[in-house]
Amino acid sequence: MKKSILTLICLIAAISISQAQLFPTFKVGLKAGLGFSSLRSEGRFLNSDTKTGFQLGAWGRVGIAGFHVQPEAYYASKKVGIQTESGQDGDATFKSFDVPILLGTRIGLGPIGARIQAGPVFSFGQNEDISFTKPAEWTDYKKSSTGIIGGIGADISSFTVDLRYEHGLSNLNETGNQKIRMWTIGVGFSFL
Template sequence: MKKSLLTLICLLVAVGFSQAQLLPTFKLGVKGALGFSSLSSEGKMFNSDTKTGFQLGLWGRVGIAGFHVQPEAYYASKKVGIEYTQAEGEDGDATFKSFDVPVLLGTKIGLGPIGFRIQAGPVFSFAQDGKVNFTTATDWDKYKKTSTGIIGGIGADISKFTVDLRYEHGLTNLNENSNYDQKIRMWTIGVGFAFL
């Protein structure tokens, strides 16, 4: 009798655990991040130094069976240092201000309130005003208003708090001049809080 009761309890616990893994989960939160950006230039017009910018916005996460989709929406200020290799302009810093929308796919490993995530996906950027703010009088208004890239990274959840380390690799040539293939490269480290 005891063995039958123990077997029944174990079976109920196992079924409950497996169904919990199949039930969808939903989270919604806020995030902030520091971004360390550079601008690659295959035309060798300039060298780019890494500068620090920021991100502020919202994130959501829908998960089922150990996998999740995490769309985000945030304002981003990406700064780069410019050092010309030719006498075409003055050295200085450029700032790309945009509204970014990444859609990340990932999985989470962990138990209870602590878990570790691996995520990757595309990011779509929409320039705030279609221009680049530059610290000198150089004409930098020939930049595209939209661009795409890819993001990948790791993260951790500790109860309602999140920490992320990501790398963003631009896929779109930002310059409308096809002679200069310029793309953003950026590392970010961010923190977030889930209020749902």
């Protein structure tokens, strides 16, 4: 009985040590994804429909002892459908260079694992004017904004899959309270 308990404790300790990743890990890769955005606004707009945009970029991950930091850099096209108080319908496209810095942990053995991540995201506008189908009177958009992003992911050898939610913290417009909210699903490949 004592040998069985000792064997079980050794087995649990071995699994825990292998999970802890005592040696530093480093990965670099490319990613692409789809974003499903909506624009939340107080007062000026009645409605914001979710539209599909895209993301393309690169990521890196440095980890030790089961935790990691994952900075990313990608080009994003965020689309929203809007309806004004007067009932006009239109679409808006926000093009930006986004830089999230995610903190997370990975659970798994070897090349297969699951991740939980969260952190800030910094967005830098790439188009001089936000493009709107209708209405054309939208102006005064900021060149940068911040948000918070979090989600789950899976690693299968060199391939990664992520599901994330992004919530804008700063207003996009100088004169109104407008914040982006977005769900993204992305796939990536690590070459290091």
